[in-house]
Amino acid sequence: MEQFETIIIGGGQAGLSLSYFLTKLNSGHVILEKGDIGQGWADRWDDFCLVTPNWSVRMPGYPYQGDDPDGFMPRNEIVAHLKAYADSFGAPVRSGVEVASCAKTDEGFVVRTSAGDMSSRNLVMANGAFQKPYLPNGAETLPDTLTQLTLGDYKSPGALPDGNILIIGSGQSGVQISEELAMAGRPVTLACGRVGWAQRRYGGKDIVWWAERAGFYDHRLADLPDGARLAGNVLLSGHHGGTQDINFETLQGQGVELVGRFLSCDGQVAQFADDLDASNQFSNDRFNDIRNLFSATAEKIGEAVPEFSGKTKLKGTPRTEIDLTDYGAALFTGGFRPGYDSLLPTRGAYDNQGFPLQTDGKSDVVPGLWFLGTHFLRNRGSSLLLGVGKDAEVVAAALTGKPADQLG
Known part of the structure; x- marks a missing residue:
C-alpha cells in the first residue's frame, strides 16, 4: 500500500493551492483527481465563463497570466490556467484516480481508490464546495x-x-x-x-x-x-x-x-x-x-x-x-449541496446541511482531517479563486506545524 504524509482529494484550485505551499515546505503529499486538473470547471456548460474578473484569479505564486485582466475567462481558459499553474511548481497530481471511500485508522487514513488502496497521516478534502445536485x-x-x-x-x-x-x-x-x-x-x-x-x-x-x-x-x-x-x-x-x-x-x-x-x-x-x-x-x-x-x-x-x-x-x-x-x-439549476459524508461517513463530523464542523480547515471531530475550498470555510472568499489561496496558506502552516513566514 502506498503511503503519504498527506493525501489531497481534488485537483482544482483548492487542492493545487495547498500543494503549492506543501511543495515549498518539502512536505510529502499527493493529489488524487478522478478526472483531470480543473475537472470541476471542465464539466461546466460549453459557454460558461467566470463571473469574477480575470485580475481576481489569484492562485498562490501564480497571478493571472493573460492580457485581459478586466475580462472573464471562459471555461477552457480556466482549465488551461489551472494546468499551467500545476506545471509551474510540479504539483504531484494523479489524474484519473477516483476515490471510492476513506476510513480513519489509528495511524491516519486508508483511502480506497480506483488505483488501489493508499494511506496517509493527513487527509484533505479539497473536492469542491458542493458535490451533490x-x-x-x-x-x-x-x-x-x-x-x-x-x-x-x-x-x-x-x-x-x-x-x-x-x-x-x-x-x-x-x-x-x-x-x-x-x-x-x-x-x-x-x-x-x-x-x-x-x-x-x-x-x-x-x-x-x-x-x-x-x-x-x-x-x-x-x-x-x-x-x-x-x-x-x-x-x-x-x-x-x-x-x-x-x-x-x-x-x-x-x-x-x-x-x-x-x-x-x-x-x-x-x-x-x-x-x-x-x-x-x-x-x-x-x-x-x-x-x-x-x-x-x-x-x-x-x-x-x-x-x-x-x-x-x-x-x-x-x-x-x-x-x-x-x-x-x-x-x-438550484445549485448543489455538500457530499463529504459519502466519502468519509463519520458521525458528528458534519452539520445538518452536510458542511464540515471545522476551525480554519481543521476538523473539530476527526484528527488529521482537513478541508479546503469549502463555502465559508473561513470567510466568504474561501471557495473563490480570489480567496482560496489565503485559506491554503493557513491550512498548510497548521497541517505541517511550520511558521507562516516560511510560506510567503
Missing part, C-alpha cells in the same frame, strides 16, 4: 415524458430536446442559462426564487473591486444571519465582456417567461407559487443593501460615490399553472 421539493412529480436534467448535465442549447424549456432555479447559473437559451431562440420559462441582483460596474469599476474594499469577502459565517451559507449569490454575468447587467427585468426583456417558485405537477400541469413580485422585491432590497454598502465604502476610501441603477420592474401577470405538453426538458 439539489432537487427542490416537488421535483419527483414532474412527468416522466419530460427530460429532466441537473446543472451538470447541461452543455448547450442545441443539445437539449426540442420544445420549450423549464428552468427551475434563478441563481447565477439559472439566469445565465436562461439568457443563453433565449438568445439561441429557445422558448424559456424560469421559475424564480429569492436572489439579489447587483450592477456589474459602479463608477467604472467592477463590483468585485468594490466588494473587496468593502470587506465583503472577509465576512465570516458567524457574523451573518442564519441561512446565509445557502443564500444565492447576487445575479451577475461575465458574458458580453461584463458590460451588461443581468436580472429579472433584463431576462423578461429578452423574452424569458418568469413565474414564481415551482411547487409541483399534477399530471402534465406544473404549478407555481404566486410570489414572483415578492421575489423581485427581495431582489431589489438586496440591490439597495449593496448600494448603501458601496456608498459608505466610497466615502470611507475617498472615492466618488458611484451612480446606481433604479429598481427592476416586471411586466404582466405571471402564470401559476402551465401545461408542460409542449416542453422538451426541465433543468434544475
